[in-house]
Amino acid sequence: MEEERLASLRELEGRIGYRFHDIEWLNRALTHGSFLNESDPSTKRSNEVLEFLGDAVLNLAVSHLLLQRFPDAQEGMLSMKRAHLVKQSSLALLAREIRLEEHLLLGKSELLNRGKEKSSILANAYEALFGAIYIDSGLGPVLGMLKKLLEPYLQSEPPFPSFQDYKSLLQEKAQPIYGLSPDYQVLKESGPDHDKRFQASVAIHGEVKGIGWGKSKKEAEQEAARKALSKLEIRNTKSETDPDVQNTNDLSK
Numbered sequence: 568m569e570e571e572r573l574a575s576l577r578e579l580e581g582r583i584g585y586r587f588h589d590i591e592w593l594n595r596a597l598t599h600g601s602f603l604n605e606s607d608p609s610t611k612r613s614n615e616v617l618e619f620l621g622d623a624v625l626n627l628a629v630s631h632l633l634l635q636r637f638p639d640a641q642e643g644m645l646s647m648k649r650a651h652l653v654k655q656s657s658l659a660l661l662a663r664e665i666r667l668e669e670h671l672l673l674g675k676s677e678l679l680n681r682g683k684e685k686s687s688i689l690a691n692a693y694e695a696l697f698g699a700i701y702i703d704s705g706l707g708p709v710l711g712m713l714k715k716l717l718e719p720y721l722q723s724e725p726p727f728p729s730f731q732d733y734k735s736l737l738q739e740k741a742q743p744i745y746g747l748s749p750d751y752q753v754l755k756e757s758g759p760d761h762d763k764r765f766q767a768s769v770a771i772h773g774e775v776k777g778i779g780w781g782k783s784k785k786e787a788e789q790e791a792a793r794k795a796l797s798k799l800e801i802r803n804t805k806s807e808t809d810p811d812v813q814n815t816n817d818l819s820k
Contacts, residue, residue, distance in 0.1 A: 583712060617694075632714055659689040779794055
C-alpha cells in the first residue's frame with residue numbers, strides 16, 4: 568500500500584477512534600467498484616461484499632442499542648427508529664460527519680460525476696466500514712463506535728429526532744457556486760457537563776454564512792447550515808420576484 572494512501576487511512580482511524588488490526592479491510596471498505604474498472608482488478612476488491620455484511624451488522628447493532636436505550640418500548644416503535652437510522656439518507660449523513668468521502672477510492676468517471684457527494688455511495692461505504700470493523704474485531708467495537716456516533720440521535724422518545732441533513736443540502740448548493748465545501752468550526756461551549764451547549768459556525772471562502780447552537784457539536788453545525796440555507800432561499804426568492812436583483816445564488820448575509 569502506498570504511503571500516501573496509508574496516511575489517509577490512518578487519519579480516518581484517528582477520526583473514528585478505531586485502529587484496524589489489518590488495515591487492508593479499511594482500504595477495501597472504501598474502494599468503490601468504479602475504481603477497479605480503471606485499475607487492475609486481479610489485485611484489488613471493491614467494497615460490495617463488505618457493504619452486504621455491513622448492512623446486516625448495522626441492523627443488528629442498531630437494534631441492540633435501541634433496546635438498551637428504550638427497554639420498555641414496543642416492537643413497532645423500535646422498528647420505526649431502526650428503519651430511520653439505517654436508511655440511505657441517514658447513513659449518508661453519518662458518513663459525512665466523519666468525512667468518509669475524503670478517503671473513498673472512485674474511478675475517474677465517478678469523480679467527474681461528483682460521486683463523493685452521492686448519498687448512495689456514501690451510505691454504501693458506511694455500511695462497508697462497519698462490515699470491515701466486524702470482520703477485523705467482532706461486534707463489540709461496532710457497538711462501541713455506533714453508540715458514540717449515534718448518541719445525538721438516541722436521546723428522546725418519539726417523536727424521533729429528524730435526520731434533516733442541512734449540511735448535505737448546503738454542500739450541494741455551495742459546491743457548484745464556490746467550488747469549495749463549507750467549513751465548520753465550533754466557536755464555544757457552555758453549561759455544566761451534564762447539559763452542555765455548543766455554538767458552531769459555517770463559512771465559505773472564509774466568510775461566515777451561519778451560526779447555530781445545539782446540545783452537541785453535530786447539532787450546532789446542522790443548525791448553522793440550516794441558517795445559511797435559509798438566507799440562500801430568501802435571496803433566491805427575492806431574485807425571482809425582483810428583476811433588479813441578480814440571481815447569484817450568494818450565501819452571504
